[in-house]
Amino acid sequence: MADYTQNPQGGFAPHLHPEYAIPRGQAVGKLTNFTGAAVSLALVVGIGIWGYKLLVRDVSGIPVVRAAAGEMRVRPEEPGGTLAEHQGLSVNTVTALGAADEVTEQVRLAPQPIDLIDEDQPMADFEEVSADESSDVTQAPAAEDIASALESGSVDSLVAQLTDGIMPMEATEDESLPVLASVAVPDVQDAPEVLEGDGMSVSLRPSQRPARASINAGTDSGGMVVPAAASASTTELEAASLPVGTRLVQLGAFDTPEIARAQWGQLSARFAPFMEGKQRIVMEAKSGGRTFYRLRAHGFEDIGDARRFCSALVAESVDCIPVVTR
Template structure:
């Protein structure tokens, strides 16, 4: 396709500027190719492990101090260690250290009573042997006298026809150490089955409804709501008969509540020290398939 140039030839300045731009583009392209090639070469020849190489510092890595201090080990300086290490005994030592003196007893430990001499011990043994025979003789005479008195008393009672008194129990002096009163085991129940009382029949007029308001913060356990106080009392009796081991120690509370356009009687239990105790009772009752909610009065 022919270019229309209006019949004029291009000037020298325009041709020179275009040549400069062409040379500059060629130089940039060549520099880019050289840079990419150098970068690729560095990637190929570098260490694939990626571990950096650290140049070691000049000088000794560890130096033994002139005066290290500390305590000498117990095995230091023993000839047997040198024999086990090198196979032969070591030469004489230049410096020898004396072992420290043994730690003796303190002053308060030395102030004790001296042991008696051998002569004093022999004299005490001789006196004990001399008095032992006398004490045995006195004991035998006293025992014989007691037997004679008992025989005479028994003969007199048989002659008069009186009842024989029961033998006196052996009394132990209070100064003798040991157990004074013998512990007796608890009496076991006659039957293994636990007898539970039947729920009492409660009439509607005999059921007491709680009208006194509890102080704020009192912990209660809600067991249900019933249309009449008699039904609430009957429900409490059923729970007490079935779960007496859990409800013992807690008081029955029946409160009036006017909600949903009607009058309901709430069955609750009181006597809890804190909320944790109320929640524990609820957990036990729910495990026994009984409805229970721990509440706090406002």
């Protein structure tokens, strides 16, 4: 039985006789591959550009307008605009309104131009005057004549020549009299008499400072200096006896009640007008396992009075806080 090895299109099967097989379209396949690669690459590049634009665009959607260069508004050279020529003439009224304007009641001619006086004329217009024509000008003597007159001693003739033709000046009555100038002479004061004595050894000592500002030499148990006048007139109140809502002023917190009372004395001596009529309150308080004592002042009508008091003390670098009892 015969063995047929040809395919229906003709030729031999590729697996039997490759050399006789019909060649495939290799060129078409390569072109297809290159086209697909180019399309894929263009798609990737386009997606990348589109994603970048999404990232950098304005999320709020408000359009951004670039500012124009230069000045926004420029002042014109003529603020009122350019003035047209021949304004105010009657012929312009015919063109603007279509009819002639009313007849003017009075017509005036333009004034004559102003002429310059002789003093203001240009210098070229003046005529030159020769020395011979001028009779008012006196010729001065030559330098040689002056030298010869001085050598010969005839000065009088030289003076007469210089003063020839000159009118003598008549002295007035006021000018002929001598003028006496009055000069204000200061009064001479006698020097103070020098007192003879022993000197500085017996001179008076300066007076003492006022008693209000003096500090008592004695100290309390805490070692702080307390003014005698302030400590004698100070009234101390118990914190428990005050009703709720009382207006107070806190002047600081201290470790011991003695230090708080000494601070009150210093403030009373320093701000005597403000501390007048105020009562002292030393209140014990605890915070964080630590015991301290608050120094407060009583005697204010309302919160406004307390704030004014604190404003005066804070202006002098003193701690002061308005508070209310609870």
